[in-house]
Amino acid sequence: MEERLKLEIQAYPAAKLSMEHIFKEFPSNRGTVKALDDASITINEGEFVCFVGPSGCGKSTMLNIIAGLEKPDSGIALIDGLPITGPGRDRLVMFQEHALFPWLDVISNVMFGLKQKPNLTDSERLEVAKYYLYLVKMDKFSKSNIHELSGGMRQRVALARALAPNPKILLMDEPFSALDAMTREQLYGDIQNIWKKRRKTIIFVTHNVREAVCLGDRVILFSPHPGRIRREFKVDLPRPRNINDHDLADLSQQITAELKGYQCAAECD
Amino acid sequence: MNRSLISTSFFVILILIWAACTGDLSGIGINLKLWPDYVMPPPSGVFEYLWDNSINGKIPMAMLVTLRRLFIGYFIGLVIGVPLGMLAARFRAVNDTLGVMGLGLQALPSVCWVPLACIWFGQSEAALLFVVIMGTLWSVLLSTQNGMNNVPPIYARAARTMGASSFYTLVFVTLPASLPFVVSGMKQGWAFAWRSLMAAEIYVAVASGFGLGQHLHYGRELQRMYQVIGIMFIIILIGLLADKILFSPTEKWLHRKWGTDKK
Numbered sequence: 001m002e003e004r005l006k007l008e009i010q011a012y013p014a015a016k017l018s019m020e021h022i023f024k025e026f027p028s029n030r031g032t033v034k035a036l037d038d039a040s041i042t043i044n045e046g047e048f049v050c051f052v053g054p055s056g057c058g059k060s061t062m063l064n065i066i067a068g069l070e071k072p073d074s075g076i077a078l079i080d081g082l083p084i085t086g087p088g089r090d091r092l093v094m095f096q097e098h099a100l101f102p103w104l105d106v107i108s109n110v111m112f113g114l115k116q117k118p119n120l121t122d123s124e125r126l127e128v129a130k131y132y133l134y135l136v137k138m139d140k141f142s143k144s145n146i147h148e149l150s151g152g153m154r155q156r157v158a159l160a161r162a163l164a165p166n167p168k169i170l171l172m173d174e175p176f177s178a179l180d181a182m183t184r185e186q187l188y189g190d191i192q193n194i195w196k197k198r199r200k201t202i203i204f205v206t207h208n209v210r211e212a213v214c215l216g217d218r219v220i221l222f223s224p225h226p227g228r229i230r231r232e233f234k235v236d237l238p239r240p241r242n243i244n245d246h247d248l249a250d251l252s253q254q255i256t257a258e259l260k261g262y263q264c265a266a267e268c269d
Numbered sequence: 270m271n272r273s274l275i276s277t278s279f280f281v282i283l284i285l286i287w288a289a290c291t292g293d294l295s296g297i298g299i300n301l302k303l304w305p306d307y308v309m310p311p312p313s314g315v316f317e318y319l320w321d322n323s324i325n326g327k328i329p330m331a332m333l334v335t336l337r338r339l340f341i342g343y344f345i346g347l348v349i350g351v352p353l354g355m356l357a358a359r360f361r362a363v364n365d366t367l368g369v370m371g372l373g374l375q376a377l378p379s380v381c382w383v384p385l386a387c388i389w390f391g392q393s394e395a396a397l398l399f400v401v402i403m404g405t406l407w408s409v410l411l412s413t414q415n416g417m418n419n420v421p422p423i424y425a426r427a428a429r430t431m432g433a434s435s436f437y438t439l440v441f442v443t444l445p446a447s448l449p450f451v452v453s454g455m456k457q458g459w460a461f462a463w464r465s466l467m468a469a470e471i472y473v474a475v476a477s478g479f480g481l482g483q484h485l486h487y488g489r490e491l492q493r494m495y496q497v498i499g500i501m502f503i504i505i506l507i508g509l510l511a512d513k514i515l516f517s518p519t520e521k522w523l524h525r526k527w528g529t530d531k532k
Contacts, residue, residue: 069430087429089432092430092431093427093430095426099423099426102446102526102527102528103446112433113431116431116437117432146528148528
């Protein structure tokens with residue numbers, strides 16, 4: 001198992017992402033909404049970056065553009081120097097709702113993405129799927145139906161499904177927001193662990209500042225109406241981080257104060 | 270009291286009342302004969318008819334003829350209806366044309382096709398099949414379309430980010446995701462097919478085979494009410510068995526997979 005891991009890391013290095021001057025508008029019944037207004041960001045290989053901001057600030061739009069699910073109105077979106085033209089196996093998304101397929105059991109769900117990958121035999125695919133279920137501690141449930149799992153278990157399976165095809169970039173769109181606090185804390189530990197092992201570029205969208213500070217190397221602050229990138233914070237706290245840590249709480253308080261400022265300014269306009 | 274006991278005794282009592290009113294119980298001193306046999310035959314007459322004609326092969330033959338028509342017509346209806354429903358869900362132009370037509374034709378009881386079918390195809394097997402297909406097709410088409418339209422879009426998005434092509438997504442994500450709707454549409458299509466076939470068989474005499482509906486029809490012509498009632502029992506039996514054998518297991522499987530059986 002571990003040998004395979006090293007081999008795959010060599011085969012798929014984490015990617016560098018650069019987004020330059022991204023604009024994106026959506027029509028709404030009160031005119032157009034500027035979801036992103038000249039947003040630029042560079043994300044390095046193997047970096048764990050969190051997008052934080054209130055709803056309507058464009059953080060999910062940015063994620064969807066990186067995923068290739070939406071196209072920017074203008075601006076350049078490059079991954080390893082090549083333009084993003086659509087969804088691709090190199091960038092997998094973990095959604096807020098687990099989006100697992102109820103007609104497949106756990107292992108078949110994890111296999112789904114692997115089946116899209118050429119040059120693998122079925123037994124290799126099965127082996128990889130089993131490994132990732134083991135990584136998210138769900139290997140005992142490989143034959144279970146999705147509805148039999150708890151919310152946290154479902155998100156673990158969704159994580160395994162996103163990791164199994166070995167994407168260069170993992171995009172996580174508020175993946176833990178529907179879970180209870182206990183489960184979430186457990187998953188913070190797990191995700192840091194997996195990130196340390198797999199060294200992927202991870203982009204994590206959340207409106208929970210504490211969560212962002214706990215997970216990210218960098219926290220990018222978005223503000224709404226129009227959606228802009230305001231500021232970024234580097235988080236230099238040692239890993240693995242505990243969400244209840246004192247320094248972590250201090251930093252998130254600082255960021256929250258900053259966020260409140262933007263929100264107030266936007267509402268007073 | 271236990272539930273199966275309640276329903277069993279209900280039917281036993283019903284048959285006893287029937288027997289008592291038609292002179293079947295004269296052996297135990299109930300000499301009541303409210304109607305002549307050509308209006309309401311006794312249960313013994315119906316049973317005798319069923320027994321004799323099962324032994325001599327007439328009823329099994331009729332069942333075979335009818336079920337053959339039903340399965341062929343239903344199968345053709347499915348094969349046309351499911352893909353058309355998928356197209357109607359996918360392309361607005363198909364929805365605005367075939368979808369609208371389906372909506373209209375589904376409101377038409379398919380026995381209304383019988384006069385036209387007789388002119389177009391003559392008194393033939395094809396006329397009966399046509400009526401069955403018309404009964405199946407539109408309801409299957411509409412429920413497939415409805416099912417596909419109700420699939421949460423997040424499934425397709427997830428599949429696309431995993432690198433699935435749009436055809437692969439349609440066949441392996443959207444279609445299975447809409448399965449609960451499609452199956453209930455297939456069940457409804459089956460019910461329509463069964464009803465329309467019975468109506469058509471009563472209506473159209475075909476030299477190529479005597480089905481259950483035709484036996485029912487000639488039972489009336491010859492005033493053999495024991496035959497009419499006997500055939501009615503067979504028709505009920507087939508309807509119940511189809512549900513138990515074809516649809517019940519499929520629905521159970523769906524409920525187990527989707528977790529919709531928890532009350």
